[in-house]
Amino acid sequence: MKTDAIVIKEVDNVATALRDIQPGEEATVGMGETVKRVRIQGAIPYGHKFAVYDIVRGEDVLKYGEVIGRATENIPIGTHAHIQNIESLRGRGDLTSGGH
Amino acid sequence: MGFKGYRRPDGRVGTRNDVGILSTVVCANEVADAISSQVRGTACFMHQQGCCQTPVDIRRVNDTLSGLGRNPNLAAVLLVSLGCESTAVEEVARRIGDTGKRVETVVIQETGGAARSIAEGVLAAQGMVQEASRWERVSCGIDELVLGLKCGSSDTTSGLAPNPALGIASDRVVEGGGTSILGEVTEFIGAEHLLARHAENPKIGQQILDLVKRMEERAKSVGADIRGGQPTGGNIKGGLTTIEEKSLGAIAKAGTAPVRAVYEYGVAPSVKGLVVMDSPGREPEILTGLAAAGCNVIAFTTGRGAPQGFPFVPVVKITGNRRTWEKLRDHMDLDVSAVMEGAETLPEAGHRIFQEILEVASGKLTKAEISGYTKAMDIYMVGPVI
Known part of the structure; x- marks a missing residue:
C-alpha cells in the first residue's frame, strides 16, 4: 500500500516523509513489511524526518540502522527531527577509532 | 538460480x-x-x-x-x-x-x-x-558474478530508495557466493567509522579508515577541504541533518555484508564477498576502475540522471526519482520510485534489482549499451601531467 513515510531499517527511530505532511495528520509509516500509524505534531516537509518513537535527550538517532547523530532535546513521537534537535557526532574522538 | x-x-x-x-x-x-x-x-x-x-x-x-x-x-x-x-x-x-x-x-x-x-x-x-562469435553462453552460478556498485548525480531519493534497494541486491549476490565491489571513497567521508565497523576484522577496518584519510589528504594538498560545509545548505533544506546521514545514504548501496578486503584502484579481488576499492566518485574513472578489477556487471543508482555506461561492461541504471525515469528514458533501466511513493517495499525493489542484474548478466542489453553512450572514459591518476 502507499504510505506517507518510510523507515529504512526496523531499528530506526526516525522515518522520512514521502510527501509534505501537515500537523495533526495520522501518517502511515512503512516499516519493512508492516505499517505503523503516527500522529504528526508539526509540519514535516517532503524528504524530512520525524520521530516514530519518543526519543529522549542524549539518545542516538538511528536511520539506516546506524547512528546519524544524537538528540539534543526530547523528540516526542511525530515531531520533526532535524538540525534543531539533532547534533552530528562527527569528530568525537571515541567514535573515529573505528573499533567500537 | x-x-x-x-x-x-x-x-x-x-x-x-x-x-x-x-x-x-x-x-x-x-x-x-x-x-x-x-x-x-x-x-x-x-x-x-x-x-x-x-x-x-x-x-x-x-x-x-x-x-x-x-x-x-x-x-x-x-x-x-x-x-x-x-x-x-x-x-x-x-x-x-x-x-x-x-x-x-x-x-x-x-x-x-x-x-x-x-x-x-x-x-x-x-x-x-x-x-x-563461436563462444556460447553456459549456465553459471551467482558466485561467478562480480558486481560493481556506483551512485551518481544523487538527490534526496538516492539514499531512500535506489541505494538501500541496491544494498539488498548486493547482499543477495554476496550470499550467493559472488563478489560486490564498493568504490567512491570520497563518499565514505563522515560514515567511514561505520563502514569500518562492517569490516571482517580490525585490520581491514583500519585499511578503510586509511583510505579515506588518504583521499582527504589528496584534496587538502591542493588547498581544498572537501569536508567543509557538509551537509550543504541544499542538503539540509532537503531534509539531511548530518554528514553521517548523507554518507550513510551513499554507502547503503553496499548492503550489510562484511567488508572482506580493501584494494587499490583497478586491482582484481582475490577474495569473494563485499570488498572496497580505492577510487574517486567521478564516472569515467570509477567505471574504468571497476571494469579493470574484473566486474562483469555494474549497478549504478542515480537521482537526477547520470547518462553514461562503459564500453564492455553492462551498467544498469536505477533511479528512485519518477521525474528522471520519465524524462531520461533513453538512459534509465529500472524505476524504483514506487518506494518513494510508499507503494513498494525496499525488499521488493531490491529483489527486482537483483533479477535485473541476472537478466543483464545473461545478455539483456542496457540503455547505455544500446545508445553507445560509453566513450568518455579515463584512468584515475594521482600525479600531475608533466
Whole structure:
C-alpha cells in the first residue's frame, strides 16, 4: 500500500516523509513489511524526518540502522527531527577509532 | 538460480563477448575509435593517459589496461599503440595474453600512419570477432558474478530508495557466493567509522579508515577541504541533518555484508564477498576502475540522471526519482520510485534489482549499451601531467 513515510531499517527511530505532511495528520509509516500509524505534531516537509518513537535527550538517532547523530532535546513521537534537535557526532574522538 | 555467461580459459565468466579495442595512449584514441566503428562486435576503450606522467601513474596505466584486457567480458583484445608512449605495451599484451585470450597490437608509427593502421586494425579485429562469435553462453552460478556498485548525480531519493534497494541486491549476490565491489571513497567521508565497523576484522577496518584519510589528504594538498560545509545548505533544506546521514545514504548501496578486503584502484579481488576499492566518485574513472578489477556487471543508482555506461561492461541504471525515469528514458533501466511513493517495499525493489542484474548478466542489453553512450572514459591518476 502507499504510505506517507518510510523507515529504512526496523531499528530506526526516525522515518522520512514521502510527501509534505501537515500537523495533526495520522501518517502511515512503512516499516519493512508492516505499517505503523503516527500522529504528526508539526509540519514535516517532503524528504524530512520525524520521530516514530519518543526519543529522549542524549539518545542516538538511528536511520539506516546506524547512528546519524544524537538528540539534543526530547523528540516526542511525530515531531520533526532535524538540525534543531539533532547534533552530528562527527569528530568525537571515541567514535573515529573505528573499533567500537 | 544464476545466469548464462561465457566461461573463459582462465575460469572467469564474462557477461558479454566483445572484442576489445584498447588504446594504449591518448595519441592513439582516434585510430582505436575508427577501427571499432568499422567492426561490429568490438568495444573501444579510450582515455587521456599513457605519456608524460610520473612513474607511479604510468604503472597505474599499465595495470589498468592489463586489467581491462583481462576482463572476462572481452573474448579477445586488439591494442592500438602510437609507438613512442610511456605505456609498457608489450608487458600489457603479455599480461592480457596470460588469460589465454588472443591479443594483437597495431603500432601506428611502425605501420605507417593512421590510415594504414586503421586498415590493418580492421582486418585483425574482423578475424577476432569471427572467432569470438563461436563462444556460447553456459549456465553459471551467482558466485561467478562480480558486481560493481556506483551512485551518481544523487538527490534526496538516492539514499531512500535506489541505494538501500541496491544494498539488498548486493547482499543477495554476496550470499550467493559472488563478489560486490564498493568504490567512491570520497563518499565514505563522515560514515567511514561505520563502514569500518562492517569490516571482517580490525585490520581491514583500519585499511578503510586509511583510505579515506588518504583521499582527504589528496584534496587538502591542493588547498581544498572537501569536508567543509557538509551537509550543504541544499542538503539540509532537503531534509539531511548530518554528514553521517548523507554518507550513510551513499554507502547503503553496499548492503550489510562484511567488508572482506580493501584494494587499490583497478586491482582484481582475490577474495569473494563485499570488498572496497580505492577510487574517486567521478564516472569515467570509477567505471574504468571497476571494469579493470574484473566486474562483469555494474549497478549504478542515480537521482537526477547520470547518462553514461562503459564500453564492455553492462551498467544498469536505477533511479528512485519518477521525474528522471520519465524524462531520461533513453538512459534509465529500472524505476524504483514506487518506494518513494510508499507503494513498494525496499525488499521488493531490491529483489527486482537483483533479477535485473541476472537478466543483464545473461545478455539483456542496457540503455547505455544500446545508445553507445560509453566513450568518455579515463584512468584515475594521482600525479600531475608533466
